[in-house]
Amino acid sequence: MARQTSKGICSFCHSEFSKSGMTRHLESCQQRTAMQAEAGSHQKARKTRVFHLVVEGYRLPMYWMHLQVTTGTTLATLDTFLRAIWLECCGHLSAFTIGGVRYSVDTGMYDNWDMGGKSMQVRLDKVLSPGQTCSYEYDFGSTTELALKVVSEYEVEAKGRAIQVIARNNLPPIPCDVCGKPATSLCTECIYQDEGCLCDACAKDHKCGEEMLLPLVNSPRAGVCGYTGPSAAYTF
Ligand SMILES: [Zn+2]
Ligand SMILES: [Zn+2]
Ligand SMILES: [Zn+2]
Ligand SMILES: [Zn+2]
Numbered sequence: 334m335a336r337q338t339s340k341g342i343c344s345f346c347h348s349e350f351s352k353s354g355m356t357r358h359l360e361s362c363q364q365r366t367a368m369q370a371e372a373g374s375h376q377k378a379r380k381t382r383v384f385h386l387v388v389e390g391y392r393l394p395m396y397w398m399h400l401q402v403t404t405g406t407t408l409a410t411l412d413t414f415l416r417a418i419w420l421e422c423c424g425h426l427s428a429f430t431i432g433g434v435r436y437s438v439d440t441g442m443y444d445n446w447d448m449g450g451k452s453m454q455v456r457l458d459k460v461l462s463p464g465q466t467c468s469y470e471y472d473f474g475s476t477t478e479l480a481l482k483v484v485s486e487y488e489v490e491a492k493g494r495a496i497q498v499i500a501r502n503n504l505p506p507i508p509c510d511v512c513g514k515p516a517t518s519l520c521t522e523c524i525y526q527d528e529g530c531l532c533d534a535c536a537k538d539h540k541c542g543e544e545m546l547l548p549l550v551n552s553p554r555a556g557v558c559g560y561t562g563p564s565a566a567y568t569f
Contacts, residue, residue, distance in 0.1 A: 381491035390553030391478035404458035425472035519556035
């Protein structure tokens with residue numbers, strides 16, 4: 334399949350940019366500058382420090398998000414966010430690996446299952462700094478792996494959510510493997526033979542049956558395990 338340039342939308346000005354141009358755009362986005370200048374003009378406004386993070390699918394770099402996260406947010410909260418927007422199918426385990434140290438889902442939930450790591454109940458600014466990269470795994474069986482990078486750290490007015498999506502990729506156009514029309518679902522059987530992408534019409538007649546199909550969603554976990562899209566309780 335030919336790789337198209339991955340594109341996404343800036344949440345401030347709603348313009349489309351290529352993946353490689355988005356970091357530079359966000360630095361100079363006039364809409365963003367205007368919003369932050371307005372916030373800064375409130376003299377007594379409480380300030381908070383935030384990280385600009387880029388998260389992308391490992392070996393699936395067409396799925397990516399730019400996040401603004403307050404530095405006091407815990408890895409556990411970031412884990413909850415990533416699950417809600419991109420990953421959660423049936424409550425698998427997950428872990429961050431930062432500088433060779435593994436931070437796992439609060440192991441208290443899993444009795445004495447010692448996974449040899451530290452708890453995710455740690456603030457981001459205790460473990461991350463600008464320029465740093467780390468990895469994240471969801472589900473240690475059919476693993477979805479993400480790569481995270483800290484782009485910068487800066488100050489904003491303390492309001493709004495702890496984690497904000499400031500830019501995100503558009504769903505890459507994927508053709509139906511049978512007829513070439515835009516695909517809408519994935520067959521979890523045929524995906525391993527690279528012929529699992531199906532449009533609505535072809536999905537109806539597909540040999541494996543409807544129960545093998547999953548919706549083609551904007552996530553690096555599309556088509557894996559039972560993943561059907563963002564959580565209904567997605568509130569970030
Ligand atoms: Zn913009
Ligand atoms: Zn699952
Ligand atoms: Zn088709
Ligand atoms: Zn199939």
